[in-house]
Amino acid sequence: MLPRKSLNWVLAFLLISPMCFSVPVSQNNYYWSAKKRHMREKVRQMFYHAYENYLAYAFPHDELKPLTKSFTDSLSELGNLKLEHLPQDYNGSALTLIESLSSLVILGNNTEFERAVLWLSENLKFDVDARINLFECNIRVLGGLVSAHMLAIDSANRLLQGSYQNQLLILAEDLGRRFLPAFDTPTGLPYAWINLKYGVMENETTETSTSGCGSLILEMGALSRLTGNPIYESAALRALRKLWSMRSSINLLGTTLDVITGQWIEYSSGIGAGVDSFYEYLFKAYILFGKEDLWKMFHSAYLAVQKYFRYGPWYHEADMRTGKATYWQLTSLQAFWPGLQVLVGDIAAANSSHREFVYIWKKFGVLPERYLLDHQSLHPTEKYYPLRPELAESTFYLYHATKDPWYLQVGESIVSSLNSHTKVEGGFASIRDVTTMQLEDHQHSFFLAETCKYLYLLFDDSFLVDRNYIFTTEGHPLPVLSSWHERLPEAYIPTNWTFLKSEKPTRRASAMTLQVCPATLNSRHGSQLVESACHIPDARINHKCFSDEECGVDSTSCRRRSCSMAGFCGLWLM
Secondary structure, three states: OOOOOOOHHHHHHHOOOOOOOOOOOOOOHHHHHHHHHHHHHHHHHHHHHHHHHHHHHOOOOOEEEOOOOEEEOHHHOOOOOOOOOOOOOOOOOOHHHHHHHHHHHHOOOHHHHHHHHHHHHHHOOOOOOOEEEHHHHHHHHHHHHHHHHHHHHOHHHOOOOOOOOOHHHHHHHHHHHHHHHHHOOOOOOOOOEEEOOOEOOOOOOOEEEHHHHHOOHHHHHHHHHHHOOOHHHHHHHHHHHHHHHOOOOOOOOOOEEEOOOOOEEEOEEOOOOOOHHHHHHHHHHHHHHOOHHHHHHHHHHHHHHHHHOEEOOEEOOEEOOOOOEOOOEEEHHHHHHHHHHHHHOOHHHHHHHHHHHHHHHHHHOOOOOEEEOOOOEEOOOOOOEOOOOHHHHHHHHHHHHHOOOHHHHHHHHHHHHHHHHOEEOOEEOEEEEOOOOEEEOOEOOHHHHHHHHHHHHHHOOHHHOOOOEEEOOOOOEEEOOHHHOOOOOHHHOOOOOOOOOOOOOOOOOOOOOOOOOOOOOOOEEOOEEOOOOOOEOOOOOOOEOOOHHHOOEOOOOOOEOEEOOOOEEEOOOO
């Protein structure tokens, strides 16, 4: 029996088969310790180069334009590709400062964190005539405020001694209240756009994305738990459950839909743009709130992804109704998937797809927005790289799950590329075309919230020692608290990154604790057969088959099953 104080993905590595990884155990520990210290300082310098230039040339506006050393009030532009209904009197919400709060804490700069919190407390106002994207404002602004509030009140952090009176939470609730009119639809699915001052605008578009209405539960749920007002979590949860009810018979969801009619608009789907964080939030919300139905949703959704989207180490897109492939393309947003797989415990699959993203990164120097797998070429118009964090994020998760120094080398390569290709005198600039490395005058706030943060944590995880956090899709840490759970998921009872101690469990380990994929893991827990998260059932209930394609992935070892000469699926190749 496994100790109940465990993270399933940490345990997954401890028991993983040598076939899955070849960790160079002979590496000199001193060398890697020195290397990590050196790289940590390089990332620290990157963060402050971006942050200080933002303060010098853009603050209190939203984001920095590093080439011209100016600013953009971009909160009302995020997701607004046609730049419609832009406000005339909006002068920014210090978006990059809000996004930087948790990063400052992780880097240990308590003085700057306190200064930033006090400025926001006195100056930030949301009563502005600005039409904003609900999803973007939720993950960036609401998530940034809620996370920073929880860091500020955590006595272990020793922040804001005596000077903090929940100002960030007050701001967060003010913003959360302004979100609520978006949910006033026949379906409960929220509008993609909301005016912070006037609510839903007349003739507002009713089209939204799966991510847009299915990735609100972490931030709004946390807001409800902190304020004691269930309305925010209820709105987000109702939308999430409605969205799940719209899945196809094969448990796939489309990309865009209508919030009034509840009808799908775009049936092609994948794990990239428009859908990505939906999967992430199902699983992380289960960890954070312990709602069993969220785990069941995620488990079904994950199996469908593995069955219909996965092609070797790649994930293509498919029609939600039939599962037939539609677009064979890699998008940079998909690079978050290996990190999520680490949390699930499917580490072998995470390693496989992560290495393909690394290959594309090294091929171009950075990760292009879209790469056509069937043509092995760049998308003709989406050749840009806007300083996205997803590859760094997955590299961070995989290193801390495996301790394989190869991931440190990947992180070093990412840091070198960013400094070589995107660093300019005024900050860090996005890349307009990865074939020419032509720059674009934009430093996105997520560069400080995520890219620098995950790279720093890759080389220095001291912030996470003896603490238990999940990170939102924008990289904002939220602590896992037993008081927030209807029933605490046993797989996430805190030890966080620390290894297991031999202690007798006081209750039976749950199936989720053991939902991991290494073939060396004992397949039985007592008399109970444990089903892994990466399990794919055989095509027929009686396990008969005519080809390997009709066989699934074994429920306990995560090994691919094959069709025998007698016409039955099984693990014949041992």
